[in-house]
Amino acid sequence: MLIEITDPADPRLDDYIRLRDVNLRKHLESERGLFIAEGEKVIRRAIEAGYPPRSFLLAERWLSSLSDVLADHDQIPVYRVTEELAEQVTGFHVHRGALASLHRQQRHTVDDLLALDRLVVAEDIVDHTNVGAILRSAAGLGWQGALLTQRSADPLYRRSIKVSMGSVFSLPWARLEDWGGAVGMLHEHGFRTVALALANDAVDLDQARRLLQSDQQTKIAILLGTEGAGLSRRWIDQSSLVAKIPMYAGIDSLNVAAATAVACYALGPSGHDRPTSA
Secondary structure (H helix, E strand, O other): EEEEEEOOOOHHHHHHOOOOOHHHHHHHHHHHOOOEEEOOHHHHHHHHHOEEEEEEEEHHHHHHHHHHHHHHOOOOOOOEEEEHHHHHHHHHOOOOEEEEEEEEEOOOOOOHHHOEEEEEEEEEOHHHHHHHHHHHHHOOOOOEEEEEOOOOOOOHHHHHHHOOOOHHHHEEEEEOOOOHHHHHHHHHHEEEEEEEEOOOOOHHHHHHHHHHHOOOOOOOEEEOOOOOOEOHHHHHHHOOOEEEEOOOOOOOOOOOOHHHHHHHHHHOOOHHHHOOOO
16 A cells, blocks of 8 residues: 655654654553564565554665565555665665564563573663674574563663564563563573673683583573663672673673674584584
């Protein structure tokens, strides 16, 4: 359903207003039950994952490349706009020229995640870029799901989705209700928990891997802390192991997203379980 829009104040574009205003978007997206996908590849991945579209906001040049998606959803409004108008509405230059508003759905529960074998667990990671990168690394390196505390950033926020390249649609994730009891709950469900932290009793990741293998441990959860302070003392003290990444050149640690990628590779599937090519 192609609709030409020439007025940036047209209320039909309200799903797309001020995409960089995090506080506004949190309220608006929660209230309306929506999220925004940016770029052709991410839009396709959201649709393929089964999220129903509400509308599309497209510059002329994207109508043909997304024609198959639009044909499959021919009752959904397609707002054709100039790139200048899109910038007025969204508050920034949408360099990919393609946006979609989709219905927000919570696909998985904590119980679903606890039935898996390899999880990453994010404690109060509030940066959307880091959350997106963490989920992308977890998915790409063979981990099965992610648990996030209530204060962690929204995986379905536009920036998280973009950085994850749509991994948030394929990797199961859920929110933890009880922060204080989270580590104990993981232990009750058979997980060995590995806290990434710069603690005095931390072992190198290689040693952590050997310890887990010697226990023939298959259920593993990596605990990840905030960008500044790191993991809480409570989670560190409750964890099965505390591990660190050996560092050089006077650098004490990596960004949490980079550290996640290293840990997921070091503690993830090995040998014949790893794919032969990326």
